[in-house]
Amino acid sequence: MARIDRTADNVTIIDVAREAGVSYATVSRVINNKAHVKPAKREAVLSAMSRLGYVVNQQARSLAGGHSGVIGLLVQNLGTSWVGTIMRGVDEELDTLGYDMMLYTTHRAKSHEAAHVAAITRGVADGLLLILPRDTGSYLDSLRRRQFPYVVIDPQEIDETTPAVGVTNREGAQSATRYLIDLGHRRIGFITGNLELVSARDRLAAYRATLAEYGIPLRPELIAEGDFLQKRGFHAAQELLDLPERPTAIFASNDDTAFGVIEAARDRGLRIPEDLSVVGFDDIPEAANVHPPLTTVRQPLDQMGRAGARMLLHAIEHPEIEMRSTILPTELIIRSSCQPLPT
Amino acid sequence: MARIDRTADNVTIIDVAREAGVSYATVSRVINNKAHVKPAKREAVLSAMSRLGYVVNQQARSLAGGHSGVIGLLVQNLGTSWVGTIMRGVDEELDTLGYDMMLYTTHRAKSHEAAHVAAITRGVADGLLLILPRDTGSYLDSLRRRQFPYVVIDPQEIDETTPAVGVTNREGAQSATRYLIDLGHRRIGFITGNLELVSARDRLAAYRATLAEYGIPLRPELIAEGDFLQKRGFHAAQELLDLPERPTAIFASNDDTAFGVIEAARDRGLRIPEDLSVVGFDDIPEAANVHPPLTTVRQPLDQMGRAGARMLLHAIEHPEIEMRSTILPTELIIRSSCQPLPT
DNA sequence: CTGAAAGCGCTAACAG
DNA sequence: CTGTTAGCGCTTTCAG
Numbered sequence: 001m002a003r004i005d006r007t008a009d010n011v012t013i014i015d016v017a018r019e020a021g022v023s024y025a026t027v028s029r030v031i032n033n034k035a036h037v038k039p040a041k042r043e044a045v046l047s048a049m050s051r052l053g054y055v056v057n058q059q060a061r062s063l064a065g066g067h068s069g070v071i072g073l074l075v076q077n078l079g080t081s082w083v084g085t086i087m088r089g090v091d092e093e094l095d096t097l098g099y100d101m102m103l104y105t106t107h108r109a110k111s112h113e114a115a116h117v118a119a120i121t122r123g124v125a126d127g128l129l130l131i132l133p134r135d136t137g138s139y140l141d142s143l144r145r146r147q148f149p150y151v152v153i154d155p156q157e158i159d160e161t162t163p164a165v166g167v168t169n170r171e172g173a174q175s176a177t178r179y180l181i182d183l184g185h186r187r188i189g190f191i192t193g194n195l196e197l198v199s200a201r202d203r204l205a206a207y208r209a210t211l212a213e214y215g216i217p218l219r220p221e222l223i224a225e226g227d228f229l230q231k232r233g234f235h236a237a238q239e240l241l242d243l244p245e246r247p248t249a250i251f252a253s254n255d256d257t258a259f260g261v262i263e264a265a266r267d268r269g270l271r272i273p274e275d276l277s278v279v280g281f282d283d284i285p286e287a288a289n290v291h292p293p294l295t296t297v298r299q300p301l302d303q304m305g306r307a308g309a310r311m312l313l314h315a316i317e318h319p320e321i322e323m324r325s326t327i328l329p330t331e332l333i334i335r336s337s338c339q340p341l342p343t
Numbered sequence: 344m345a346r347i348d349r350t351a352d353n354v355t356i357i358d359v360a361r362e363a364g365v366s367y368a369t370v371s372r373v374i375n376n377k378a379h380v381k382p383a384k385r386e387a388v389l390s391a392m393s394r395l396g397y398v399v400n401q402q403a404r405s406l407a408g409g410h411s412g413v414i415g416l417l418v419q420n421l422g423t424s425w426v427g428t429i430m431r432g433v434d435e436e437l438d439t440l441g442y443d444m445m446l447y448t449t450h451r452a453k454s455h456e457a458a459h460v461a462a463i464t465r466g467v468a469d470g471l472l473l474i475l476p477r478d479t480g481s482y483l484d485s486l487r488r489r490q491f492p493y494v495v496i497d498p499q500e501i502d503e504t505t506p507a508v509g510v511t512n513r514e515g516a517q518s519a520t521r522y523l524i525d526l527g528h529r530r531i532g533f534i535t536g537n538l539e540l541v542s543a544r545d546r547l548a549a550y551r552a553t554l555a556e557y558g559i560p561l562r563p564e565l566i567a568e569g570d571f572l573q574k575r576g577f578h579a580a581q582e583l584l585d586l587p588e589r590p591t592a593i594f595a596s597n598d599d600t601a602f603g604v605i606e607a608a609r610d611r612g613l614r615i616p617e618d619l620s621v622v623g624f625d626d627i628p629e630a631a632n633v634h635p636p637l638t639t640v641r642q643p644l645d646q647m648g649r650a651g652a653r654m655l656l657h658a659i660e661h662p663e664i665e666m667r668s669t670i671l672p673t674e675l676i677i678r679s680s681c682q683p684l685p686t
Numbered sequence: 687c688t689g690a691a692a693g694c695g696c697t698a699a700c701a702g
Numbered sequence: 703c704t705g706t707t708a709g710c711g712c713t714t715t716c717a718g
Contacts, residue, residue, distance in 0.1 A: 010465070012711055023689045028713060036687050059402040059411075059466045060711030063694045068402075070445070079431030081424065088422035091448050100462075102413070103446045105434050118398045119443075122353070123695085230632075259632055266634075289573075289602055291609075291634035355695055366705045371697060379703050403695030406710045466711085690717080701706075 020048035072120035089305020172330030173206035184341035189247035233260025249277035277338035293335035363391035415463035432648020506666035515673030516549035527684035532590035576603025592620035620681035636678035
């Protein structure tokens with residue numbers, strides 16, 4: 001009844017070799033599914049492994065030159081639905097392929113990015129997934145040169161040389177703006193995202209272009225600056241609603257901002273959609289739960305995560321193949337926060 | 344103009360030693376802030392390090408017996424606000440102490456838990472944080488025996504020997520029930536959580552006990568079974584609202600369930616809180632955003648994460664000190680989803 | 687097919 | 703104070 005808990009302690013490849021009566025190189029071969037091992041020995045090793053409860057030590061494996069089986073994920077912040085949903089996609093895809101995830105958060109401190117990237121690429125991970133990185137200039141070149149596999153999700157520069165997955169921001173913003181116009185709205189307010197980001201600039205540009213396309217004069221006072229956060233959306237909406245000629249509809253650059261708009265409207269006793277139509281962007285899970293359910297431009301967040309993970313794993317396993325970036329489609333999801341302008 | 348990009352490649356401790364003109368043991372000492380290094384040499388090493396762009400290889404460090412500087416985090420699923428918020432707390436705390444995070448998801452497959460735990464404890468991490476684990480029986484003993492530092496957040500068994508951080512589920516549910524009773528409600532519906540979890544059972548028990556305490560007879564038909572998810576909450580609420588004697592208030596075992604209640608009420612044209620009062624539990628970020636803003640029992644989610652991380656890091660750095668579990672208080676957050684029962 | 691042996695980059699005694 | 707050296711557990715030649 002002694003040593004029952006053999007599984008608990010550090011059984012190494014050497015213990016397994018001894019137990020199976022082979023050299024430990026052979027054990028390594030079995031573990032890594034290499035050819036050239038006689039079936040009988042393979043069996044012996046396998047059974048010894050399970051008998052002893054052997055688990056590989058990834059560190060050692062990766063140090064010795066094997067792959068680590070983990071990918072690094074770099075994000076700014078946790079806890080928003082937006083990244084949460086993307087991460088879920090990444091995780092699901094990783095899970096099916098047996099990779100683990102090492103998570104790094106930058107907390108918007110640009111300086112952290114480069115440091116984390118350096119740490120990640122120095123061993124810990126086989127590849128790197130970057131979600132909306134901010135300061136890629138300082139390290140992407142280096143990754144590329146060293147042929148370290150990486151993929152950017154929601155990139156800032158979409159040059160063809162960067163392996164990335166993005167979405168059709170312009171088309172999405174266009175369809176939302178058109179929808180509002182088709183509903184009869186002409187005074188359509190717009191709240192921007194954080195204009196440092198191309199996604200924000202693209203959405204704004206599409207809003208402008210679409211108005212122009214319909215011959216609707218652009219009224220600068222109808223554009224308020226936001227930052228993709230609810231609070232700022234709230235204040236921006238207040239500005240818009242204070243205008244002498246109040247907009248009849250507001251297109252917010254993302255859902256969180258739209259929630260701020262809803263809040264501001266409610267504050268003033270305006271009903272949505274009767275008194276004000278609202279459209280968001282992203283379609284985070286909450287969008288369907290607010291009241292009224294928010295009409296919004298869906299980004300396929302989980303698909304973005306999945307696609308990014310898939311591309312990365314592919315790159316890891318086929319380093320020779322050149323990667324191209326992927327652009328996923330957006331889609332207008334019509335719920336109940338808009339209505340035709342009464343004539 | 345040649346070798347500009349020295350930072351890019353694998354500069355090791357040996358390169359640094361050569362550059363600084365010392366032995367590589369000395370470099371190791373400097374890196375690890377050990378005493379007994381002459382200031383001048385320390386300087387030389389430091390400058391060589393930055394000149395070469397040296398970054399430690401965690402794998403090697405940890406293999407060689409040092410600490411890895413990473414903790415493992417085991418969760419069931421990503422992408423819910425509940426874990427998202429806890430993770431954010433964990434991350435923030437880890438960040439201030441310079442630890443990294445390795446993320447493992449079990450996807451509710453109990454079998455994954457043990458496997459992941461085994462992998463984590465075989466090198467990768469210095470400690471393990473488990474959020475709402477399901478099948479701890481198979482490995483917690485082993486961790487304990489091997490003195491591998493771990494902390495459970497929202498544990499199932501709260502015996503004193505498990506280092507854990509939990510919340511006052513009973514008190515929280517009690518205060519919610521009391522609040523409803525004080526508002527004059529007597530027919531108070533209750534939707535349970537997943538009753539496999541103690542948190543769900545505790546909340547139910549407190550609901551019952553509080554009714555009893557006020558001498559309100561327990562009506563079994565007022566208790567519907569849920570699973571902590573919105574969909575099931577929706578259906579459970581339908582059952583409750585179909586009762587011949589409809590409840591005037593519903594206490595849902597968590598916010599997601601409460602959202603389902605709100606949905607069901609709206610479906611039937613019932614106004615909240617005029618026709619039905621609703622209370623949730625958790626206070627996830629969305630709770631403040633639904634309409635009407637949800638009155639709910641707050642769990643300090645980010646604090647739970649922070650506390651767990653802090654305890655774990657403490658345990659890692661002071662293995663000799665015995666850990667005790669922490670119970671964080673819940674708090675009733677009164678918003679607008681309840682009103683007094685008109686008499 | 688299989689064993690022996692050389693490291694991967696670093697920490698931690700152990701001697702100076 | 704500082705250098706030398708022995709591994710950590712594993713992958714990978716290189717010889718059989």
